[in-house]
Amino acid sequence: MTAVIIILLAAAIILFVLSFTQKGENKHFEEELEEVASQLMHENYELKKRVTVLEKAMNIDKTVLKEDDDTSSAPSPTPKMKELLKKQVITLYTTGIATEEIIEQSSLSKEEVEKIIEEYLEH
Incomplete structure (x- = not known):
């Protein structure tokens, strides 16, 4: 042991x-x-x-x-895409972002952005 x-x-x-x-x-x-x-x-x-x-x-x-x-x-955007782009433009416009910045952020032309804003202001 x-x-x-x-x-x-x-x-x-x-x-x-x-x-x-x-x-x-x-x-x-x-x-x-x-x-x-x-x-x-x-x-x-x-x-x-x-x-x-x-x-x-x-x-x-x-x-x-x-x-x-x-x-x-x-390629042209689909109707759903157009509606989303319109909503984006309107949202950006209502938050006070300048039109030039909205044009840069979206894929839309200046005329299209201005047209969307005009339609929004009319309603």
Whole structure:
């Protein structure tokens, strides 16, 4: 019985010593993991920054396309879409937004926006 206790005590001491050496290896892995996580966060930030730049560029391209809309043949909106656009224009107008901004926000021409506003004011 005493031999079993001595063997268990020796195994416990050996495992205790090994546990200290294992912490150093885990620390190395933790540092690598933190470095990879930091790199991923930095890359994510850079990608988000690029996306916002592209979104701004696309917005500029959309305004240029709206100005050149007279030459392009855009598909005509459905009656439901027309009704939604009218409601959008009326809502924007009643909140005090200028006609030029309404034209920029909607896909309608200046004449169409003015016609919708005139119809709204008549009723």
